[in-house]
Amino acid sequence: MNRDAGTAADNPLVTIGITAYNAADTIARAVASARAQTWPCTEIVIVDDCSGDETPAVLKRLAAGPVDMRVFHQAANGGVAAARNRIVEEARGAFIAFFDDDDTSVPERVERQLARILAYExxxxxxxxxxxxxxxxxxxxxxxxxxVPTMGIRADRPAPAGWAVAERVLIGSPLRGGYGACAACSQMARTSVFREFGGFDPAFRRGEDTDMAIRLAKAGAHFVGIEAALVEQSMTATPDKSLSGERDFALKLLEKHRDVPDRYGLFNFCREWIEAKHTWLEGRRAACLARLLSLAVRHPSRTFLRLAAAMRNWGLNADFRRFHTRGPAAR
Incomplete structure (x- = not known):
């Protein structure tokens, strides 16, 4: 790492931020991925969220290598949002790129995302x-x-931005170029952006990245993307990843940002849609159909739009259901 070079406007330092929790078996691979980045000005900041396994020992060994990595240990397990906020607090870079403790990124990821942001700015x-x-x-x-695609991949025109993105996420409004996920494990932005908006909400142990996206959208942010899959995400089953948990956080997110659906009188519709989706994911097809018919009677056009979007993501939703209903971890 060259920190002096990172101060130059044309060669900015990028902080690669990794949250770690009980990741003794995978964190070395994630760090190797971060160290293999082609962008020459990087630092690695890792926050261990009070792991109960050998993660701290593994991190100690990894930090004894090249002087490019700083490790911080949370006093108590506060969840991924709190761990990301510690990264934002400790970052020295002008930009932050988040990596996950069980994922890998292609070597060109940081370089390509930085170029995309600078060109769009x-x-x-x-x-x-x-x-x-x-x-x-x-x-x-x-x-x-x-x-899994992301939004805003067209480089020849403005990307999805502002309130329209919040409406796309929360109420399913159509948006050109606005279809795709905004996962934190593939996220990069200026450090000042994360700090200006107060970081991630620690109340969200799941869905903290979606909450951040909505908050940024409300403030007029632009969401640019790269079509290539630069992140390889291991779908690791853990006890916190459950269908009921996903439902609860979706409802919590809707309640927090109810000003978006309330603009159109759609809060109850969106709440019922979440419940209908949950019954489908649980495999309760008759209950799902009953809910959908009820919604269609009261909100025909809106229900059609949501169903069309759901069909577009049929494969993703099927994989989501299978992931949350199988595997060794408790559900």
């Missing part, structure tokens, strides 16, 4: 915040894989 942003995500290749325990 120059050509389209007009001073607004810019956040960049990439597509991901998800790897499942049964050996199957799936590409």
């Amino acid at each position: 120059r050509d389209h942003a007009g001073g607004a915040p810019v956040v960049c995500h990439t597509a991901r290749r998800q790897l499942f325990a049964d050996g199957s894989a799936r590409i």
